[in-house]
Every structure is written in C-alpha cells, then in structure tokens.
Amino acid sequence: MSSVACFLSRAVLLLGLTLSLAACASRPQGVLAPVKANAAAAQKVDLLVATTRAPAPEPGVYFNGERGPDLSLSNIVVSIPDQRPVGSIQWPSRVPGDPARDFVTTKVTPMQPDQAKAWFKRTAGKPKRVLIFVHGFNTQFADSVFRFAQIVHDTDANVAPILFSWPSRGSVFDYNYDRESANYSRSELASVILAAANSPAVSDVTIMAHSMGGWLAVESLRQIALQQGRVPAKVSNLILASPDLDIDVFRKQVLEMGPKRPHITLFVSQNDRALRLSRLLSGRMTRLGAVDITREPYLSQMESATNITVLDLTALQNGDRLNHSKFATSPEVVQLMGDRLIQGQSVTDSTLGSAGGLGATTLGAGQVLGSAAGAVLTAPILIFESAGRK
Numbered sequence: 038m039s040s041v042a043c044f045l046s047r048a049v050l051l052l053g054l055t056l057s058l059a060a061c062a063s064r065p066q067g068v069l070a071p072v073k074a075n076a077a078a079a080q081k082v083d084l085l086v087a088t089t090r091a092p093a094p095e096p097g098v099y100f101n102g103e104r105g106p107d108l109s110l111s112n113i114v115v116s117i118p119d120q121r122p123v124g125s126i127q128w129p130s131r132v133p134g135d136p137a138r139d140f141v142t143t144k145v146t147p148m149q150p151d152q153a154k155a156w157f158k159r160t161a162g163k164p165k166r167v168l169i170f171v172h173g174f175n176t177q178f179a180d181s182v183f184r185f186a187q188i189v190h191d192t193d194a195n196v197a198p199i200l201f202s203w204p205s206r207g208s209v210f211d212y213n214y215d216r217e218s219a220n221y222s223r224s225e226l227a228s229v230i231l232a233a234a235n236s237p238a239v240s241d242v243t244i245m246a247h248s249m250g251g252w253l254a255v256e257s258l259r260q261i262a263l264q265q266g267r268v269p270a271k272v273s274n275l276i277l278a279s280p281d282l283d284i285d286v287f288r289k290q291v292l293e294m295g296p297k298r299p300h301i302t303l304f305v306s307q308n309d310r311a312l313r314l315s316r317l318l319s320g321r322m323t324r325l326g327a328v329d330i331t332r333e334p335y336l337s338q339m340e341s342a343t344n345i346t347v348l349d350l351t352a353l354q355n356g357d358r359l360n361h362s363k364f365a366t367s368p369e370v371v372q373l374m375g376d377r378l379i380q381g382q383s384v385t386d387s388t389l390g391s392a393g394g395l396g397a398t399t400l401g402a403g404q405v406l407g408s409a410a411g412a413v414l415t416a417p418i419l420i421f422e423s424a425g426r427k
Contacts, residue, residue, distance in 0.1 A: 067097025102206035173248025177207035192375030251280030
C-alpha cells in the first residue's frame, strides 16, 4: 500500500471512530458526584478502585487522564437502576443523575492501604474470589467505573470487585499516549495483584482486561513471574477481551510467565473496528484480539499451546457499534462470563448447554471441527480450547 493510501485509510478509520464515539463527548462532566439513591429502585455495586491517574480538581470527576505520581485507592459504590437492558450503561443526561434511570454513585471515599484490607474483609466476608478489571484505550475515569460496575452487576458473579484504572485521556487521537501510560502503570498493577493474592481473605484471583489493558495485565503478570519465580498460585484465571496486543509479543510474554501461569481466555472478533485502527498504528502487526482462529498459522499455534481458550465472537450481532466491547455489551457473553469464566470453569464441557439457561440456540452442543485441541462451533460463538486445561 502506498504512503498516500495508507494515510487515507488511517484518516477514514479515525473519522469513523470519532463519529461513533461523538456521543461520549456530549456527556455531562461530574457524573461521579455521589447522590442519594432509593434502595427500592436500584442495586449497588461496591468497588475498590486503584488508579495511577492524576487527581482532577473538577467536582465529581476525581481523576483525569494524566499520570499521577502514586497509586491512589478509593471505595466507590455505584447505584444501577433496575429497569435496564443487560450490557448497557444508562448515562445521566445531566448532573446530578436520577438513580431511578441512571448510573450514579452513592459513595466515593479515598482510602489508605490499611483501609483496603478492611474493604477486603467486609466485601469478601470469607475467603472469596477477587475480580480485577483493567480497562482499555480511550477510556475516561467515569467510563471505567461505570463499565466495571455494569459487568459486575450483569454477570451476577460472586466476587470482590477491584478496578484498576490507568491514565487514558479518553481520546481516539491519543493512542500513543495511552499506550505509554499503560507501560507507566505496570508495576502498580503488579502490586495490586500481589496484594490481592497475599490477602488471607482472598481464595482466588481472576484478572479481566480489555483492549490495551490486555497488554498491561499480561506484562504485569510477566513482571511478577520474573521477580518472584512464578505467578502466585491464587491467580488462576486471566480473561483478555479484544486484546490490543501484538501477537508475537503476547507469545513471548506467556513463555516468560513460565509454566505455572493462569489459564488464559481470549475473546476475539475479526470485525473489531477499533483493532483495525490499532493494527495500522502499530506497523500493520496482527492484534491478538482480531485473529481468525480457524486459519493458519493461528490454528496450529493453538493446537500446540497449553491452557488457553479462545472464544471467537465475530458472528455476534448484538455488541457495540465498533465490535470492540462485545464481552460487556452482548447479553449472551455477559451471562457466560458470570456462569462460567469468572468462576474459572471450562466453557466446552457437557454442562454448557444448560448453564445459565443459555440453551442450544446460543451455546448448545456444537459441531466439532476436527481439531485435537478442541474447537467447537456453536451458534454464534466459536470456542477453541487448547490442551492442558486446569
């Protein structure tokens, strides 16, 4: 492709993404300012939030997209209205929001590390699974809070939820800044993972990362493994949704984690428009979240891999407009995560057809594609599980 054609392709993709995300720019500022919520009209999600963002002076914003000097901790309680489609976020049209219709917060409290221990004890109660979520590129602080609260609520997973929010400016034009901000935050994420794994109130840790956050999550686990000799045993499950990660870099990161690494689940989609742009901005290198698992060399690589599951969501039609957040916006995938993945269970066993009432039309008994590693074609998800599942 000529330099002119390449420039035009990038410009078209940037324009398309900008138009698709224009609605985000019209949201009111300060939506995180706490309000009183009627318990009868909403449900609460109690989050521990760790962030490397810089504090924001504006009321109800708390943290902006710049890089902070230290890791900051907060306890944020999000109120979610009852009447709402699964996978959606009801943004306030004005501030303060209406708890009967909108996502709002009822509590935003700064915390010290010793207070985080008390949050673990209160939220977990007894040894419990912790879910750490790492958001992706082009994500403002409020977006990360409300998106994770939506995932926790809609999956109905019995977890203690921790959000790790790194400095993203929330602009499609700041891709390189966001990528370096993810790199800036890897030691802090590693410290959060270790704190959760070392807590006696925690029995198990699942890490879920979206888009560019996938690189951050994998790199932090790699750093822990290189420093301590292995990933902590409690960190049993890593879910990478639409990972914006060079596939060659991912392969090396996984090898350097060592054999005692968590089970890895990948959500991929070949029609992911955001990852098409990322591929152009990254020297046309294939992004892990956009691979076609049915084609070589990826099929052979999966067959030789161990302890990795791939869910191809290309055929799903009920995700977001960019096909980049289907893991959170598709009701079928949200339910699957709550029923199986966050609990560390396999999605290809014989109980899947009845799990969560998904039924044969969504994730029923599929057609085996003939791969020894275990590829199953379901409607409309292709599930591929490599050897060595724990």
